[in-house]
Amino acid sequence: MMAIVKQTFDRYLKVLKFDKDNVAEQNQIETLFICCSDWAHSQCVMHKQYRENAFALQNFGNTIAPFGYSDSDQRTLEFCVNVLKVNKIVVCGHTACFAMKYLFSADRSEMNQYWWASVEQTYNIIEQYYSDRDMEAKLNVATQENVLCQLKNLLTYPAVSQAVGQGRIQIEGLVYDSVTGQLHYYDPQEEQFLQSIDPVMSAVV
Numbered sequence: 001m002m003a004i005v006k007q008t009f010d011r012y013l014k015v016l017k018f019d020k021d022n023v024a025e026q027n028q029i030e031t032l033f034i035c036c037s038d039w040a041h042s043q044c045v046m047h048k049q050y051r052e053n054a055f056a057l058q059n060f061g062n063t064i065a066p067f068g069y070s071d072s073d074q075r076t077l078e079f080c081v082n083v084l085k086v087n088k089i090v091v092c093g094h095t096a097c098f099a100m101k102y103l104f105s106a107d108r109s110e111m112n113q114y115w116w117a118s119v120e121q122t123y124n125i126i127e128q129y130y131s132d133r134d135m136e137a138k139l140n141v142a143t144q145e146n147v148l149c150q151l152k153n154l155l156t157y158p159a160v161s162q163a164v165g166q167g168r169i170q171i172e173g174l175v176y177d178s179v180t181g182q183l184h185y186y187d188p189q190e191e192q193f194l195q196s197i198d199p200v201m202s203a204v205v
């Protein structure tokens, strides 16, 4: 059994090496795009611009666990930064997100501890500053705050923080409106999310 697994893994590595060389030659993969598993979000990810230029990490709530919590996240980030040498990492949240609804409705004791570690900061910000809002408003602002918290989580990875510090990688936060199809990008100068002039097409360039 182990021999079969090893053969399969070796074949996978050969394929990966071929693809990696191909990618390096053609310089196709420029962006690591971290997004949610919700179906509406997938449409955004499958946009032509992302499909051709991005390596996608898709999970529940577009999260990155803080460094040390997830081998999977660490492998993905280090592969993208050190092997693919992406020049941008994008975290993209979206409205009407099941993960945000789950965060504010589920019993915390039932939540996966690694997932909770990723979103705890989001939860605390909303409870501290937006507790007087109704649930819909809470979820909307939680979507934005969660994107910013995941960007902070990204920077806990030495490979990412070093690349950002050296100017090799930019990190960017987006929120996709699953009703209108508009993308909003975080402007650090304005300290708020602004609507992209050219929706969907130009938010990640």
Ligand SMILES: [Zn+2]
Pocket (backbone or CB within 6 Å): 036, 037, 038, 041, 060, 061, 062, 094, 096, 097, 098, 099, 100
């Ligand atoms: Zn979602």
